Amino acid sequence: MWVQIFLNAFSLGSFYALVAMGFALIFGVTHAFNLAHGELVLLGGYLAYWLTRSFQVPFYWTLPFCMLALALGALLLHLLVRKVREPFELNSLVLTFGVALILQNGMLSLFSADYRLVPAAGGPVKLPGFAAYLSPAQAWLLALSLGATAALYLLLKRTFFGKALRATIQNREAAELAGVPIRRMRLAAFVIGGSLVGLAGPLFGQMAYLHPAGGMEATLVAIVVTIFAGIGQIRGILLGGWILGLAETLAVYWGGASWRELVSGVLLILFLLWRPEGVLAPKRRAVP
Amino acid sequence: MAPGDSIYFRVLAMTCLYGALAFAWNLHALTGVVSLGHAAFFGLGAYGSALAVHYWKISPWWGLLLGGGAGAAYGVAWAVVFRNLRGPYLALATLASVQVPQVIIDNWESVTFGSLGVVGIPALPPLDLGPVRWDAGEDPRGQYYLLLGFLLLVAGIHRAAISSRWGWAIRAVREDEVAASAIGVNVWGARFQTLVSSAFLTGLCGALYAHLIGLVEPPLVFSLHISAVPLVFTIFGGRYQAYGPFLGALVLYPLDQLLFHAWLPAGHAMVYGLVIVVAILCFPQGIAAWLQERVKSVWS
């Protein structure tokens, strides 16, 4: 039984991480606080829904489609966000708040308020030797979150382009002085971040549900996981998601579903107090 | 029968309440903190007043002060617990801190009625001021005058936080904490004062809301909407102008309630979003800042 609980906790955490990854990359590189993030995830989900329901496209094919579509969508958002002037972070927050309202109500009129589920790609599989089941959605979550984290890690650590991205995340001004093409980095961040959102969309439609007003939850998850892991700690997103997923699951199991939000909130605060720069950020050493 | 034009008084009254909420939020934001959790103070104020009036049978006027006090107490908790946090980490902590009062109130059914909420909250009783009877409870006109007065009070405090010596210290803290403390500004004091006054005033707003609407529920008064609205109004209106936050409320709220809703019953939110997007692109410092520029260029 504990195997099942931990399995669920980690797939919940992977879900959180996957939802947060696109946001984290965009925020880390450009400091654009995208409050329309959840709506973009929903758009990916609606696209997957349409593909699977109308064209019987198998689930794994919806992923590349959605990644592409959302990369494009993020590009459009980038064109808008580029025009935002100082104070950038706060203005981008309010701007994307407006964009979220527009997208939400646009989806309401285009897709109607009906609740939708992206159909599951098969039944649950029993883990040999344990009294635990793994559903296909959970398997995808674990695989994709690990895969995306690995891919991002390789990109950031092993490629020259990734190095430029990391430089931009760590210190934009210094990177610019060092010759990194900041504008191209921002564009890349939006495009890659958008494709990560596209990766999360179909799974969001499977694990949760699709409704035009459902974006807020996804945005909140993204904000929490991103800041919790530490701004710019892209590789730490998965670990951060797992910690949160585990904490929530255990809290509900021991305390009851009505205390879930309190326990996650208090744990979040305790972690932040312990590591005020984000839980997985390296401790700042005093400048000599 | 209520006077026919009560709709305008009601909407303006709520505009004043939201304006006061925005002023109170900005009071804290002037020290450079973006709080995403002011709904905690609002909710504590609403529940503090509602429960105090319910159990102790005190006058709602005293309930308002108690509500403000409840908010202020939580503000003190923030000031102490979050003293080492900055930037987005502080913002996240404030966001998470809303859950503490919300979940406790939601679960502590025997005292707070839990998810059922408190219904039948008495309206503010009329005041007999000599020859004049001021009914701030049932009469929309009376409500409006009360909230207008409250708005002016909060606006005054907000203005002081910008243009007085206190405001100068706040600005120093906002721009560079380390430098400020190096030249002798009491950083801890400035942050503490603004936070606790902001929390008190926000709690007062919550208490007023409870007595105006007559009911409270946890998801209603602790909602993200309450935390987001003052932020949006302030950035829209102008963060560093004395009347900036209220300008945001004045433009957006009546426009939405009286015009957009009537024009597009289902699509009003889209127009609202569009207005915000356009305003942020055209007036990045807020409308008040733009107005200031125009006035200056006209005068010079």
Added chain:
Amino acid sequence: MALRGRSVIPVFGLVFLFVLAASVRGDEGAPVRIGEINPLTGKLATHGGEIHEGILYAVEECNEGGGLRGRPVELVSRDDQSRPEVAIHQAEDLLYREKVVALVGGYVDSLVGPVSVLARKHEVPYVASASLQRALTRQAPNPFFFRVAHLDGIVVPLCRFVSRALSPRRVAVLFAATPGAAEMAGEVREALEKDGVEIVLFEKFRPGSPDFTPFLMKLKESGAEVLISGGFFPDHLILVRQLRDLRIPLKAYIGPWGVAYPGFVKETGPAAEHLFGMCAWGPGIHMPGTDEASRRFVRRFRERFGKEPTTTTMHGYTSARAVLEAAKGVLEEGRDLAGEALRDKLAALDILLPMERLAFDSRGDPLHYEQVVVQIQDGEIQAVFPPERAAGEVVYPMEGAATAP
């Protein structure tokens, strides 16, 4: 490409003035204006929209039949954004600027309450479509407030069903942290415990949780035979999927809200098989004697809106019909459509509609509102309890975790 800041303000100003001018209404002439306030945007938009469509259908049906003594009916709709102050503003606007003679609609009690207070103040009747909580008709008496539904209509048949048709020993209750669900859960627990049933689990969750697995593990451990799931449509979507995925042994799953919807059956697919739900009406589930009316409603609603009507749609329709019938009565007597006259007609109303025999008691509660328990069998929603309204047999225990699609 910067937008010229200077030109935006005058443009906005002109648009503002234009729309303001266009929205000022002169004296109404012949049309009878009815106002409705529902959640049209936000999380509750699904059901708010259904109520709106039901009301709109009733108004259009009336107009097609010649209106009210020749006078066409006009429906003015507003969104309450799920916030009480907005509901109050929009209600005031409907009453003052739009000059409606009656109000209908409403989905959540925390918004219906404030609007009902306004209705009393302005002496305009308000027939709520979906209010449930007791407090609304128990606190101050409100002669201008009526509603077509109430909580008893759900709790009583539900408890009877569990005790008589299922007779489990251990029942688990899960409910959403909303006033209506909390009230229902509390009353159900009381009633079932009185009947000797053991409530092994009683938990509250906040709607929006994406994961019920820890609760489901506890459910498995508790050995509960029946789960009463007091959540809403989207919560069931997640909960049922996880229930099946984890192969939780359960003999019955009852969702008083959100299950008896064709949309739910469609989205959940085979996993919905043998789930229990409740509804006041459905295609094929109607008051005896309203066969023709119910079928016509379904057919013409489908033609008009291109979708299936649901029990929520019917609540909207029923509340609008109440107002329209009362208005017709007043006009037939040659009187003016003033608040008092309309109110008196509503209080004396007694008509048979597909959803219920509509008549109100002295507090405004419906006299004959009772939901039926349904079960999803072969992808269809079948009424199974009470026996006099059942079209199918109760399948209990339900098929063990349904096989994968």
